[in-house]
Amino acid sequence: MADFEYRVSEELVNRAEQVIPGGVNSPVRAFNAVGGKPPVIAKGEGAELIDVDGNRYIDFCCSWGPLILGHAYPQVLDIIIKTASNGTSFGATTAQEVELAEMVVNKVGPLERVRFVSSGTEAVMSAIRVARGFTKRDKIIKFDGCYHGHSDYLLVKAGSGLATLGEPSSSGVPEDFAKHTLIADLNSEDSVAQYFEKYGNEIACVIIEPIPANNGLLLQRKEFLTFLRDITQKHGTLLIFDEVISGFRVGWGGAAESYDIQPDLMTFGKVIGGGMPVGAFGGRSEIMNVLAPLGSVYQAGTLSGNPVAMAAGLETLKVLEVQDAFNKLEELGAHFENELKKQLSGKPLCVVRQGSILWFIRQNNAPASAAEIDSEAINAYNKAHRQILSKGVYLPPSGYEVMFISLVHTKEMLSKAAAIIGEAF
Numbered sequence: 001m002a003d004f005e006y007r008v009s010e011e012l013v014n015r016a017e018q019v020i021p022g023g024v025n026s027p028v029r030a031f032n033a034v035g036g037k038p039p040v041i042a043k044g045e046g047a048e049l050i051d052v053d054g055n056r057y058i059d060f061c062c063s064w065g066p067l068i069l070g071h072a073y074p075q076v077l078d079i080i081i082k083t084a085s086n087g088t089s090f091g092a093t094t095a096q097e098v099e100l101a102e103m104v105v106n107k108v109g110p111l112e113r114v115r116f117v118s119s120g121t122e123a124v125m126s127a128i129r130v131a132r133g134f135t136k137r138d139k140i141i142k143f144d145g146c147y148h149g150h151s152d153y154l155l156v157k158a159g160s161g162l163a164t165l166g167e168p169s170s171s172g173v174p175e176d177f178a179k180h181t182l183i184a185d186l187n188s189e190d191s192v193a194q195y196f197e198k199y200g201n202e203i204a205c206v207i208i209e210p211i212p213a214n215n216g217l218l219l220q221r222k223e224f225l226t227f228l229r230d231i232t233q234k235h236g237t238l239l240i241f242d243e244v245i246s247g248f249r250v251g252w253g254g255a256a257e258s259y260d261i262q263p264d265l266m267t268f269g270k271v272i273g274g275g276m277p278v279g280a281f282g283g284r285s286e287i288m289n290v291l292a293p294l295g296s297v298y299q300a301g302t303l304s305g306n307p308v309a310m311a312a313g314l315e316t317l318k319v320l321e322v323q324d325a326f327n328k329l330e331e332l333g334a335h336f337e338n339e340l341k342k343q344l345s346g347k348p349l350c351v352v353r354q355g356s357i358l359w360f361i362r363q364n365n366a367p368a369s370a371a372e373i374d375s376e377a378i379n380a381y382n383k384a385h386r387q388i389l390s391k392g393v394y395l396p397p398s399g400y401e402v403m404f405i406s407l408v409h410t411k412e413m414l415s416k417a418a419a420i421i422g423e424a425f
């Protein structure tokens with residue numbers, strides 16, 4: 001198979017760089033970690049992407065997680081067109097948002113009330129405001145290696161121990177904004193306990209990706225998550241599970257259900273919008289009712305609960321239900337994991353997988369915290385990326401990013417992709 005050419009993509013990227021910072025509207029799309037210019041995408045068909053030069057790729061990015069049904073799934077597309085033909089936004093209540101809210105509350109155990117926003121960032125930002133309003137406390141604990149969107153006080157550099165108080169990791173974030181953010185280490189009871197000893201009754205919430213998937217896939221011990229539930233309960237602190245990636249991806253009730261832990265608040269995005277801009281946050285009514293117009297915590301959005309986006313999300317969830325999707329995704333995930341292990345046998349390799357979320361790294365032990373990731377192994381991935389791309393496999397453009405499998409990936413595609421990856425390594 002001849003390697004791909006990118007003439008039209010390169011032209012467009014050059015033009016983009018003249019008018020958009022770095023040529024992209026979200027940084028990792030620029031391919032800085034893996035080198036070379038990114039292909040410009042013309043369309044998606046099922047599990048495949050086609051770029052403007054006509055190159056076709058098996059897609060393992062799936063728009064960074066939302067596309068659990070693959071691209072342009074006919075039923076989702078139909079409902080988007082039908083809903084949009086009645087008008088695209090009203091700024092008033094619609095049946096679509098009521099139905100999606102009912103579905104989400106019915107499916108996700110810990111939720112009694114849910115509110116929709118337009119991105120995961122907004123969902124997390126709003127959930128934290130609710131936690132602070134409800135507890136009347138300011139401090140929050142987040143974990144090194146967990147990403148919760150780009151709001152100011154969550155862009156805080158990771159570090160260790162009590163010394164690491166709110167040091168922003170993005171310029172443009174005043175230290176004052178980040179000073180209430182405490183950074184703990186994943187998988188470490190001690191690092192969390194220290195903060196509670198020092199600041200116990202000042203901590204509004206602990207927020208974690210229960211399946212941390214933004215710095216590799218750092219699966220946590222159930223005992224660690226249970227410890228977080230216990231210590232937060234003991235101190236009147238809320239536990240927030242950020243399920244923007246894991247929600248409706250690893251099963252109906254997300255990680256909360258798979259670990260059998262009841263967080264106080266949960267945040268969603270990605271799958272819940274069926275490829276449209278949607279986020280959501282929810283929890284028990286007692287907590288969620290602090291929100292305006294019932295309570296004093298203000299939160300709002302012109303396009304929140306947008307009918308077209310709600311309809312896309314609702315239809316996606318309905319398809320997942322009818323298709324018995326989570327069992328099928330588990331089977332596809334297991335197949336891909338086995339194929340990768342076969343193709344990369346004899347070399348240091350960890351394939352870490354939770355259902356249809358998968359990450360591989362060429363090191364011997366599966367890391368459970370950011371510090372355990374071998375940066376050389378990440379470099380090896382980044383170096384292999386271009387060759388894999390030019391053979392028709394679209395991997396996330398950084399070794400720290402996870403892969404997503406959709407319901408319409410076939411076992412043949414997965415075997416083929418594993419062979420191409422194996423060859424490149």
Ligand SMILES: Cc1ncc(COP(=O)(O)O)c(C=O)c1O
Binds near residue numbers: 119214243244270
């Ligand atoms: C766990 C988690 N939370 C929040 C976000 C932010 O979501 P968005 O990019 O929709 O703002 C992301 C994005 O990847 C995420 O993975």
